[in-house]
Amino acid sequence: MKTFLTSRLKLRPPYEEDIDVITHLLQERRVVEMLSVVPWPYERRHAEEWLTAIRKKEEEGCWETFVIVLRETDALIGAIGLHPEPGKPWGMAGYWLGIDHWGQGYMTEALTEMLRYGFEDLGLRRIEAYHFSGNPASGRVMAKAGMGFEGVQRLRSQRLGELCDRVNYGMIDEDWRAARKSSQTPHESNHEE
Structure with a gap:
């Protein structure tokens, strides 16, 4: 099982023992309303199904x-994923973070590590991500991690049953390498298997 370490975080596979914490974190409507496929109200069975x-x-x-x-306390604070398209050199990143941990740079740190993993370990050529137009903080996370704004798709996503605009970001491998050479990505990482 892969585990990744950054300066403050551990990214590890989810376990059954995490279900109650995940349920608790996603019972905050302000978190769920920023996500496209998470139901509301969020119940334990949803975490089990996930x-x-x-x-x-x-x-x-x-x-x-x-x-x-969090490495310091071992507290679970969110989730992140990288979804390579089978047989293709690209993938999609997605994430969420418990509300008590917003604004502390944790997601930028986690996303930067997922970009590193995708480009350096998986050999992807492109990674993209998006956020809803009502969530500019997520766009700032993507930009701080080195992703570039690629446009808005009007009414391209659904949030709690309502259509909304989707703001797209992306990065290609050569931009990742150039940023790493000039030390523009802020977080060092370690990978364990």
Whole structure:
């Protein structure tokens, strides 16, 4: 099982023991309303179904999902995934973070590590991500991690049953390498297997 370490975080596979914490974190409506596929109200069974679904997708080789844990306290604070498209040189990153941990740079640190993993370990040529137009903080996370704004798709996503605009970001491998050479990505990491 892959585990990644950054200066403050551990990204590790989710376990059954995490279900109650995941449920608690996603019972905050302000978190869920920023996500496209998370139901509201969020219940324990949704976390169980999510864990089953990601395990199946990982077996198929098209998802890699990690929970985000604070190294100092071992507290689970969110999740992040990288979803390579099978047989293609690109993938999609997605993430969420418990509300008590917003604004502390944790997601930028986690996303930077997922970009590193995608480009350096998986050999992807392109990684993209998006956020809803009402969530500019997520766009700042993507930009700080080195991703570039690529445009807005009007009414391209659904949030709690309502259509909304999707703001797209992306990065290609040569931009990643150039940023690493000039030390523009802020977080060092370690990878464990």
